[in-house]
Amino acid sequence: MWKHIAANALTLGVVLIAALAGIIQIGKSRWAEPGPLESATFFEVPRGSNMREVSTRLAEDGIVSSGSIFRIGTGYAERDGDLKFGTYEIPSGASMPEVLDILTAGGPSVFPYTVTYMVRQTDPEIRVRERIPGQDQLIEIATFAPGDEVPEDYAALLERGVPITWRVSVAPGLTSWDIINGLESVDFLDGADMPVPPEGTLAPDTYDVARGSSAEELVNRMRVSQERILADAWASRAPNLPITSPEEALILASIIEKETAIAEERRRVAAVFINRLNQGMRLQTDPTVIYGITKGEGGPLGRGIRQSELRAETPYNTYVIDGLPPTPIANPGAEAIRAALDPEQTNEIFFVADGTGGHLFAETLAEHNQNVAAWRAIEAAREAAEGAQTGN
Incomplete structure (x- = not known):
């Protein structure tokens, strides 16, 4: 009898072991x-x-x-x-x-909704977007200007307390005053009573922030980022440049940033200014004159530059002074900084607007005068068209 029981127990054990092995394999x-x-x-x-x-x-x-x-x-x-x-x-x-x-993994959170405050010199806006999982595209929920009535869809998201990625996007070429003034209007940041940092020291970019965090903390991040970008670009600069310090590079980069918004032109514009500095020519660039008038405060000049202002002896009037102005005239982006320290190799010393947002470049004054005449013809045609529309 005991042998029979033992045999059954052994058989049951084998079956249980086999079953457990099967369960483990299934698992x-x-x-x-x-x-x-x-x-x-x-x-x-x-x-x-x-x-x-x-x-x-x-x-x-x-x-x-x-x-x-x-x-x-x-x-x-x-x-x-x-x-x-x-x-x-x-x-x-x-x-x-x-x-x-x-x-x-502990990577950054990926939230289904993104609210981005676009800091710009004119027409700042708030963009509310939804991200569909598995897709790169963002679906627009609302876009509105600061101070406008909050759209119902955005208000509903806030009321529901859904996870949101909060961002601040700072456009290249803004002055430090523009940036601080813009950040003080970001309703999801604490932006009160911030001093204006030195011109050129803030890196334009898009930054993730925590709702309710300090705008001054963001400004510090921007400053550290600009220091790193400038140091990296300076370390890999082209040889034989007439730029003697990172500070001078930042000044030139700010001028390049204000002269062109076209990425493909930056190194070519940089080459023009580098060639002028090498030849002892004055830079003769309007954005520096404008900065001398506005001191970077109050937004755009809003009018043309007067002849008296072009003749006035100010530290920023590059039609009068030799070399670079004493400080940057804006906060340049990383590409403009790299362009200033790695320009194209050209003999060009002139450029003028071409009517499409870009520029026409020239090596000689005669060629430049032809380009200027072409630009003035474009301006005249536009003024005539606008006058005709106004007359209608």
Whole structure:
């Protein structure tokens, strides 16, 4: 009898071991196979969450096929304590190891909504966009000017408390006064009572910020970024430039930034100014004259430059002074800084607007005079067309 019982027990043990092995094999297979998620989605790991809570929600949201297997697998991989709080994008069909990698990587949160304050010299605006998981494009929800009535869709997002990425985008070529004045109007930042930093020391870019954080903290980030950009460009500058310091490079870069908004022209415009400096010619650039008039405050000049202003002896009138003005005239972007320190190799010493937003370049005064005549003809035609429309 005891032999019979022992034999049955041995048989049962073998069956249980075989069953356990089968369960483990099934678990391994489900752990590694593509997940059930049919389309990409956002998933939030709240601060203080544990793996049990997260695995349960992953299964409820249809991201993994089994919360238990996910939890056991993370424990087996000794990563059940590696969760990083934040909001993450989970791609469709992600396997459990892929989901685990995403939730433990600790990268920046990816929120479904983005609010960007566009700091510009004129017509600043707030853009509210929705990001569809698995797609690069952003869908517009609302665009409005600061001070306008808040659109209902945007107000609804704020009321619901949905996760939002808050951004401030600073356009290249703004003066420090423009930037500080703009940041003081950003309603999701604390921007009160900030001093205006030295001209040229702030890096134009798009910055992620925390809602309610200090605008002064953002300004410090911009300053550090500009220092790094300038140092890197100075370290790799072209040889034999008539630029003796990073500060002079920043001044020239600010002039380049104000002279052209076309990326492909920056190094060519830089070449014109470098060639002029090498030949002892005056820079004769209108943006410096304008800066001497406005001191970078109050926005655009709003009118043409008067002849008396072109003749006036000011530190910024490059029609009168030799060399560079004493300070930058704006905050240049990284590409303008690199252009100032790595210009194209040309013999050109003139340029004038071509009527399309770009410029015509010339090596000789005769060629330049032809380009100027062409530009004046374009201006005259435009004025005639505008006059005809006004007359109608």
